[in-house]
Amino acid sequence: MSIPVLQVQGLDVELRSERGVARILQDVTFTIPRGGTVGIVGESGCGKSTLLRAVLGILPKGAETPRGAILFDGQDILTDHAASARGRIGFVPQDPYLSLNPVFRAGDQILEIMRRHAPGSRADHKRKIVELFRAVQLPDPEGALRKYPHQFSGGQRQRLLIAAALACDPALVVADEPTTALDVTTQREILALLRRLVAERGLSLLFVTHDFGVLASVCQEVTVLYAGRVAESGPVRAVLDTPRHPYTRMLLACHPDRAADLAGIPGTVPAATAQPSGCRFHPRCPLAQPSCAAAAPPMQALGEGRAVACPWYETPLPETALA
Amino acid sequence: MPEILGASGLSVELGARRGLLRHRPGVRAVDGVELSVREGETFGIVGESGCGKTTLARALLGLQRESGGEIRLEGRSVSGLAPREARRVREAVQYVHQDPGAALDPWWRVGATLAEGLSIHGIPGRAEQQARIAETLAAVGLDPALAERYPHELSGGQQRRVGLARILLLRPKVVILDEPTAGLDLSVQAAVLRLLRDLRARFGLTYIFISHDLSVVRRVCDRVAVMYLGRVVEQGPAETLFAAPGHPYTRALLAAAPRLDGTQTGPALPGDPPSLRAVPSGCRFHPRCGLATPDCAARDPALEDAAPGHRIACLRWRDAA
Ligand SMILES: Nc1ncnc2c1ncn2[C@@H]1O[C@H](COP(=O)(O)OP(=O)(O)O)[C@@H](O)[C@H]1O
Ligand SMILES: Nc1ncnc2c1ncn2[C@@H]1O[C@H](COP(=O)(O)OP(=O)(O)O)[C@@H](O)[C@H]1O
Ligand SMILES: [Mg+2]
Ligand SMILES: [Mg+2]
Numbered sequence: 001m002s003i004p005v006l007q008v009q010g011l012d013v014e015l016r017s018e019r020g021v022a023r024i025l026q027d028v029t030f031t032i033p034r035g036g037t038v039g040i041v042g043e044s045g046c047g048k049s050t051l052l053r054a055v056l057g058i059l060p061k062g063a064e065t066p067r068g069a070i071l072f073d074g075q076d077i078l079t080d081h082a083a084s085a086r087g088r089i090g091f092v093p094q095d096p097y098l099s100l101n102p103v104f105r106a107g108d109q110i111l112e113i114m115r116r117h118a119p120g121s122r123a124d125h126k127r128k129i130v131e132l133f134r135a136v137q138l139p140d141p142e143g144a145l146r147k148y149p150h151q152f153s154g155g156q157r158q159r160l161l162i163a164a165a166l167a168c169d170p171a172l173v174v175a176d177e178p179t180t181a182l183d184v185t186t187q188r189e190i191l192a193l194l195r196r197l198v199a200e201r202g203l204s205l206l207f208v209t210h211d212f213g214v215l216a217s218v219c220q221e222v223t224v225l226y227a228g229r230v231a232e233s234g235p236v237r238a239v240l241d242t243p244r245h246p247y248t249r250m251l252l253a254c255h256p257d258r259a260a261d262l263a264g265i266p267g268t269v270p271a272a273t274a275q276p277s278g279c280r281f282h283p284r285c286p287l288a289q290p291s292c293a294a295a296a297p298p299m300q301a302l303g304e305g306r307a308v309a310c311p312w313y314e315t316p317l318p319e320t321a322l323a
Numbered sequence: 324m325p326e327i328l329g330a331s332g333l334s335v336e337l338g339a340r341r342g343l344l345r346h347r348p349g350v351r352a353v354d355g356v357e358l359s360v361r362e363g364e365t366f367g368i369v370g371e372s373g374c375g376k377t378t379l380a381r382a383l384l385g386l387q388r389e390s391g392g393e394i395r396l397e398g399r400s401v402s403g404l405a406p407r408e409a410r411r412v413r414e415a416v417q418y419v420h421q422d423p424g425a426a427l428d429p430w431w432r433v434g435a436t437l438a439e440g441l442s443i444h445g446i447p448g449r450a451e452q453q454a455r456i457a458e459t460l461a462a463v464g465l466d467p468a469l470a471e472r473y474p475h476e477l478s479g480g481q482q483r484r485v486g487l488a489r490i491l492l493l494r495p496k497v498v499i500l501d502e503p504t505a506g507l508d509l510s511v512q513a514a515v516l517r518l519l520r521d522l523r524a525r526f527g528l529t530y531i532f533i534s535h536d537l538s539v540v541r542r543v544c545d546r547v548a549v550m551y552l553g554r555v556v557e558q559g560p561a562e563t564l565f566a567a568p569g570h571p572y573t574r575a576l577l578a579a580a581p582r583l584d585g586t587q588t589g590p591a592l593p594g595d596p597p598s599l600r601a602v603p604s605g606c607r608f609h610p611r612c613g614l615a616t617p618d619c620a621a622r623d624p625a626l627e628d629a630a631p632g633h634r635i636a637c638l639r640w641r642d643a644a
Contacts, residue, residue: 043508153595183371183535185592188579192591210508213538213581240583254513256542257583264517265510268478 003074005172005204006032006055010068011078013050013059013228015272022272024050025228028068029299032172032221037198037205039219039236041212043251045269047228048208052174055206056091057081073171087117090165092175096157096182100149107145110164117168125167132163136193155186162193166201173198174206179214191217212255216240221305224248227270227280230299232313234306244302244313247281279310286320287312324361325398327529328383328416328497331357332392333402335375335382350599352378354553355392357626357634360497365523365530367544367561369537369576371596374550376533380499383531384418385409397496414444417495419486421502426486427474433485434470437492444493459488462525464518480511484518491526499531504539516543537580541565546632549573552596552607555626559633569635571612571643606638614639 013025025047032038040048053059055070057077070078072089093099101109107129114125126145133141136159138152149157158178165173175194179187195218198205209215215222216236223233224245232245243249253263267284270276276283282292289312299307333356339349352375360366368376381387383394385406394402401412420426428436437459438452446452457467463484474482483503490498503519504512516539523530534540540547541561548558549570557570568574575592594611597603603610609619619638626634637643 043510155595184537184579184581185371185576186595187581188587188591189593191581211581212509213583216583216585217581217587237585240585251509254509255583256513256516256536256538261517264514268480268511 002034004031004033004071005036005073006206007069007071008051008055009071011051011054011070012067013047013054014064014066015060016062016064017273019271020273023228023275024272025054025066026275027296028223028225028228028230030221030223030230030233032204032206034171035198035202035204036221037207037219039215039222040206040208040225041210041215041222042225042231043210043269045227045272046225047272048210048225049176050228051225052091052176052206052208054078055174056089087113087168088170088172090168090170090173092158092161092165092173092178094177094180096154096161099161100157102149104148105145106147106149106152106160110167113164114167129163129167132166133160135166135197136160136163138163154182155189158182158186158190159193162190162197166197170203172204172206174208176208177210178207180209180211187214194218212240212252213257224251227275228272229280229296230309231281232306232308232310233299234302235304238304238306244306244308245281245310246285246287246312246317249317286318287315324363326359326395327362327397328531329359329395330383330392331395333358333379333382333389333394334391335378335387336390337378337387351390351553351602352599353382353389354602356550356553356555357558358548358555360529360531361546362529363523363527364545365532365543367540367547368531368533368550369535369540369547370550371576372535373596373599375553376550377501379550380418380501380531380533383413384416384499385413386418414493415496416499417490417493417497418499419490419501419503421505426489427482429474431473432470433472433474433477437470437485437489440489441492455492456488459492460485462491462522463488464514479507480514483507483515487518487522491522494526495528497529497531499533501533502535503532504534504536512539519543537565537577549576552602553599554607554636556608556636557634558626559630563630563633569629569633569640569643570608570637571614571639572608574643575611606636608637614643 008028008030011025011028015022015024042048066078069076110129111125130141133144138144138156138159179190197203207219219236222236222239224231226247231247243252250265252258265284278293278295279297282288297309297311299309301307333353334351335353336349337352340347356379370376382389389402393400396413434456437456441452456470460467460469465484504515532544544561547561547564548555551572557573568577592611605620605622606624609615624636624638626636629635
């Protein structure tokens, strides 16, 4: 058995701000096998982007030394984000409009990344970029090198950023909601491109999204985050078909394709500076018992790669919660 | 139900310059749109960004002068008026911006912003204003005490509710909702959609619901119009349109929406929509259409009835099925 590309183990991230200590991530654990595609879902404020930042080694200043471990290719990169990891983890950001520097040519922006992280001469790098532009199906790959970001459409800019993420031959690509700023037609093409690149290049993918449909079309495995903790994890199909954690069940019941009557979830995601005691979902949970407020329920394995952090995962939700 | 708001042959030109020295033609962001919204319904408008949805909304509101065609409100023609007059006769039509938080003044308490709206619309008297504001905040599911807060102290969902309250205070008949759920989490979206449904019933509203989220449109709209490059290319009952889309563009759009079951249906739609400065000849969708024939590049199809109330602008919709 080969070592997994990424192992996140018991990760805690806390940030000190004027409002107090923000306990953003707590005891987050998951694994991406080589060639695996793992989605992270959860509502905004649940810690998805912070998790990616920890993996990329770019946590904001003021972050306490995180606890736990992040192993990339078996090496701990949490405390020492070794040079070996840089460039070997590619990043596709959320908004193609904001993520490119408007005053530099597309080719120069990627060459700069490669100069810092990839071996080879400038000419080698240029050849590589043209090859990548072809792989991501940018029209006129040679000409694209010399174009400025505004000369590309939104979908083309996202292709450009995917090419940039692949520039240093990463083993792992992490993407933060890479299609939310795009139309569905463009989104479909970008998702198809990602799937193809993953298959052809043997990439592993860590994919953050709040869209279950997008999740279903890209990922094999999913980890559901709520308020910085893992609520449940498992194969995407199984989790979408038979969600176990009350949070996952209620969130899916809000999906317009699913909802019996657009249920909603009472309350809101707590601020990271005011995390509830025990299970962080208990103030919003119709199944909550006094014990839920006392201690965080541990992850229990359910078999077939599934796990859930709730003892009531088999208890049906009251009708009114899914109304 | 009778029509409350309608348009025939509506066109809007944008960006034209008529200087003495430099004359630049504009682009037709809305080009010959036919529309008939019935009282009490939720009428959806879908299409890729840049297809003219917001421009159409601005023309219906009287904020953007039409360059051709007619707009009807409650059976009266209201087009061809100067901007101020156009807006006055269309007071019954109000607009909710995609990000109503952005439309709130950050330095003003929520209550002050809401009161100003009432004053502008000729409802004076502090007591009367306060009573209406409290009542309306409650109607959108907010604690009336929220009037004392500043916009940045509100969550995204609360800001959207305030944006709705602001419009409801003006007692509109038709509310144009421009991407009302964009950027919202599923749970907040569900609550907003439910609120919209309740408000429609309670205040007897008619909605024009502009959205790129097809799952949401399918869920909440009675009838839907699909726009492509300034035109309505298909229009019909939501049920029909989603179950049996007729226009090849509608098919491609529906097929592109990500589905919970992870399946992909139908063909992909390659490329981006062409620029308004280079609108293709004939059917403007023909360069991206898998069914296009030479005829499609020559003839511009008009909307025709495929079934009662279901209209399609395509020469080949019969062959698409
Ligand atoms: N630099 C920071 N300082 C303090 N709190 C932060 C900082 N960055 C993020 N947070 C808080 O951490 C939580 C998770 O944020 P984020 O990782 O961006 O979540 P997501 O990507 O799931 O929306 C939020 O409550 C957010 O307010
Ligand atoms: N002032 C303007 N001059 C020229 N073109 C414009 C102007 N404003 C908008 N447009 C163009 O009109 C088209 C329709 O825009 P809009 O109505 O905002 O579309 P949507 O709301 O469907 O995204 C777009 O192609 C846009 O670029
Ligand atoms: Mg985020
Ligand atoms: Mg718009």
